[in-house]
Amino acid sequence: MEFTKETVKHIAKLSKLEFEEDKYDAFQKEFVKIMDHFENLSDVKLEDVDINDLEDKKSVLRSDDVHRFEDLQALTKNVKKMRDGYIEIPKVVD
Amino acid sequence: MELKGLRIKDMQLGLAEGKFTSVDLLNAVYKRIDALDGEIGAFLSLTRESALEAAQSADDRRKKGVSLGPLDGIPVAIKDNICMVGATATCGSKMLEDFYPPYDATVVKKLKKAGAVIVGKTNMDEFAMGSSTENSYYKKTKNPWDTSKVPGGSSGGAAASVAAGMVPISFGSDTGGSIRQPAAFCGTVGLKPTYGRVSRYGLIAYGSSLDQIGPLCPTVEETALAFEAVAGMDRYDATSVHSALQDDFMDYVKSGAKGLKVAIPTEYFGDGLDPEIKASILAAADQLKALGVTVEYVSLPLEEAALSAYYVVASAEASSNLARFDGIRYGYRTDEFDTIDELMIKSRSEGFGEEVKRRIMIGTYALSSGYYDAYYKKAMQYRKTMEAAFDKIFEKYDAVLSPASPVLPFGIGEKSDDPLAMYLADIYTVNINMAGLPALAMPCGVSKDGLPIGMQFIGRKLEEPTLLRLAYDLEEKLDLPKTAQEKEGA
Amino acid sequence: MGYEAVIGLEIHVELDTASKIFCGCPTTFGAAPNTNVCPICMGMPGTLPVLNEDVVKLAVKAGLAMDCDISMTNKTDRKNYFYPDLPKAYQISQFDMPICGKGEIKFDLEGKEKTVGITRIHIEEDPGKMIHTDDGVSLVDYNRSGVALIEIVTEPDIRSSEEAVAFLKTLKSILQYAEISDCKMEQGSLRCDANISIRDHGEEILNTKVEIKNLNSFKEVGKALEKEYKRQSDLTRFGEGHKIKQETRKWDAAKGRTMTMRTKEDAHDYRFFPEPDLPPIHLETAQVKAAQHALPELPDAKRDRFHDAYELTSQEVEVLISEKFIADYFEEVVGYGASPKKVANWVIVEGLRLLKSSEVEEIPVKPSHLAKLIELVEEGTVSVTAAKEVFEALVEHDEDPLDLIDRMGLKQNNSADALGSIVEAVLAEQAKAVEDYHAGRLESVGFLMGQVMKATKGQANPRMAKELVVEKLKACCPD
DSSP states (O other), rough: OOOOOHHHHHHHHHTTTOHHHHHHHHHHHHHHHHHHHHGGGSSSSOOTOOOOOOTSOOOEEEEOOOOEEEEEEEETTTHHHHHHHHEOOOOOOO | OOOOOOOOOOHHHHHHSSSSSSHHHHHHHHEEEEEHHHHHEEEEEEEHHHHHHHHHHHHHHHTTTTOOOOTTTTTEHHHTTTTTTTTTOOSSGGGTTTTOOSSOOOOHHHHHTTTOEEEEEEEGGGOOOOSSSOOOOOOOOBBBTTTTOOOOOOSHHHHHHHHHHHHHHHHHESSTTTTTHHHHHHHHHEEETTTTTTOOOOOOOOOOOEEEEEEESSSSHHHHHHHHHHHHHTTTTTTOOOOOOOOOOHHHHOOOTTTTTEEEEEGGSSTTTHHHHHHHHHHHHHHHHHTTEEEEEEEOOOOHHHHHHHHHHHHHHHHHHHGGOOOSSSSOOSOOSSSHHHHHHHHHHHOOHHHHHHHHHHHHHSSSSTTTTIIIIIHHHHHHHHHHHHHHTTOOOSSSEEESSSSSSOOOTTTHHHHHHHHTTTTTTHHHHHHTEEEEEEEEEEESSSOEEEEEEETTTTTHHHHHHHHHHHHHHOOOSSSSGSTTOO | OEEEEEEEEEEEEOOSSSSSSSOBBBOOOTOTTOOOTTTTTTOOOOOOEEEEHHHHHHHHHHHHTTTTTTSSOOEEEEOOOTTOOOTSSEEOOOOOSSBBOOOOOOOOEEEEEEEEEEEEEEEEEOOOEEEEEETSEEEOOOOTTTTEEEEEEEOOOOOOOHHHHHHHHHHHHHHHHTTTTOGGGTTSSEEEEEEEEETTTTTOOOOOEEEEEEEEEEHHHHHHHHHHHHHHHHHTTTOOOOOOOOOOOEEETTTTEEEEEOOOSSOOOOOOOTTTSSOOOOOHHHHHHHHHHHHOHHHHHHHHHHHHSSSOOOOHHHHHHHHHHHHHHHHHHHTTTTTTTHHHHHHHIIHHHHHHHHHHSSSOOOHHHHHHHHHHHHHHOOOHHHHHHHHHHHHHOOOOOHHHHHHHHOBBBHHHHHHHHHHHHHHHHOOHHHHHTEEEEEHHHHHHHHHHHHHHHTOOOOHHHHHHHHHHHHHHOOO
């Protein structure tokens, strides 16, 4: 299975993670070992199993009632930087 | 006062008879924790103030002749991935070191309503990923039976707090065995309820379709009481199910196992299983027979693909569940950053440990474009076949008897270098989460080195009462020490 | 000979529910930042979503209003990407099993009927909002996070910017009629992205399409499409068609052109997978039938019915049906027995005038009062001019128009005798005018009429006054 350092870097980017350069090699080896092991999944015959067969699961809905959360302060208590009620972060450029 | 050997019913009796108060009980608990936990490391934080208030309230109620039930005034420990106002919920991670949840988990609400006294939050593998509690950012927890050994994971702290005789009940979480394996390693009873039986609202998610909160206690009866207090449908959890426990639930649990039918899968007892564990479980099976339970061998293949399927699903869901930790709204924020991207990437890379990052990467990969069909979809398909395989067995039998771990509690540091080896050791537990079934782990023996040996009963969906009934009877027959404190010669 | 424009639209519409899609937070617009929030819509660890039943109802309604197939079993999926306004770092949406399938919307454009296909409608949650300051920070507000949305995707059936605008106006009308959304683009409850590619006329292939974002009004949609069409046409005409890349371009209203957007990430890999925290949505046939019955008469049908039932011009009908509440008001007044033509006139001229200065979307005069007023004018109790004053007064005073007329002293003077004396007096005063009349200048009648109205402070019945003036003019000096 083709699993290069580039693949690892791409996945890291998608996951918003970064590693030290030398760590990538070690990670790649580990990754390959684990993903190779997962190949045993492809040995099992599963073509006709339909994962979108949702008949046995019932719908769960709530009514459109307004409930205000009691402790707004607690919600932003964990934020590192606030400004005038907003959460402040470095400027996001589109 | 002396906590050793005190079961919940003894506590309730003592409280009722005025021999001691809930505050006395709480003080005894903290005294023991203060004496032992420096060594054991079961707790990450202690909620002394709120616990004292709760104990005092319980005492006030008792004076007025009011009782909220069997857990009123009883000390309880909670795994640190369950949210409680006034305490941190660190998930054993640097990422949430200073995270104070703004709300109580439904389970916590229910425990408070039952009058339980929550004493503290227990140690765990980071974000519940691990089988030894060695992945905790904060500390390692030691097995109270042998402090050179791991207590299992990821609910290692919860198991150790009970096994060390600190509290009579703790609550952990189980995604791939994280209640049952530590219960087996620490010689306690541990119950993973049916998926949906206990609300997940307030449980910091790892594998959303696999997670469940459940109790760990020294005995089956206490486990049943704890389970009763938290089970039930919750309107804040759309995956929780409607199913009330029968009115005479405790009577049913104590009604004797005679007449029940238990299956032993031959494939589960092959070469990969430690011979001491095998012998101990099969001896317990004989005891079951003596109790009038039908015990028969069946064929139920134990495929390694099951492990792969579990890890793909769990990692995929985890990669998504843990994406919210980006330093913006809560949690660890890196010190130096110029752009929002840097803030996110550095906070995550510095805040998460190795194993967590590894699983996030695996999960992201499994879901990524081009690989979804090969991994995630396949794993979900496989999951359906696993459910079907169990359903077939349950047509004839009430429970399946299985090991909870292929190995005995291992030494701290012994296995931490090989993640794949760690994953493979979950072989007996992950299939249950994948199928959404309930399972109860209980002690069945002691190894020649004095380490606990555990086993598990697996049941049909929503049939925890049946599992408790089997276990209750067997526990009486086996008559093993209930905590490390109570082991022979201690 | 130009190229053919191939345009498709993606419209996000905020549903008119009291609470958010997955939690009980209010959806009110304009609240102080981070006050319409709770642990769930802020994506706090450990929280879980629970689906609002009205969201399902309104989505089904929207599908029925656009003739869409309704998927009786559908589910939600996670769309994973990192962005500060997305608190869970995934948006709960619908990927491969949306609640509504293919449908269509018909509308009129310059006398021709046009049909635009709807590909699908699905439900999803809104992210929060960000404000970008000048001092290098962005400010995040999660009030909007978790507001319920439907996303409507059209087939690439639109062929011009005019068609796009007409389509959007029709869509807005339908959604407002069916009370699915208030569709206020300026408040963000309706947002539109456009996709456009070009090809030679007669071709069937679909060339590279460009997505355009940041369209803040229907007008901007039209302008942006025109500009982009020109850009693509120019490139193609000069052999540089390969420079048209599949990309997202931002419409800059101030500069009047589209610009390449800085890409947030390399092509988004959303890693869709079924939402494990939510069970599937099962609709009941009875439920869908009930929703179909509950659908109000939609603009198209109302237009046809108004044409058949009332003798009105096309223009009058268009104005009346432009908003459901106007059409309803019109019919209520007619229901009291007033003549449709007269009611239409009153509603279109006076009613809409009042609306302009009103904050609320309603005509602030009771239908029964307007009906009575029209009757009183027809009887001659009050003149048309005076009636307009009464109409204004009815906004503040919820009273029987007749009482108001009395109080305001606006009763038309219909007594022939009293009027007769006044006319005679005027004729006596205006000798020159009378002379002019007899000299053949008939326009003097108008002048004398004016004097009579002046003398009666406008309360004279004009018709009667005119008759009397002419009568007395003729009588005074027989030719």
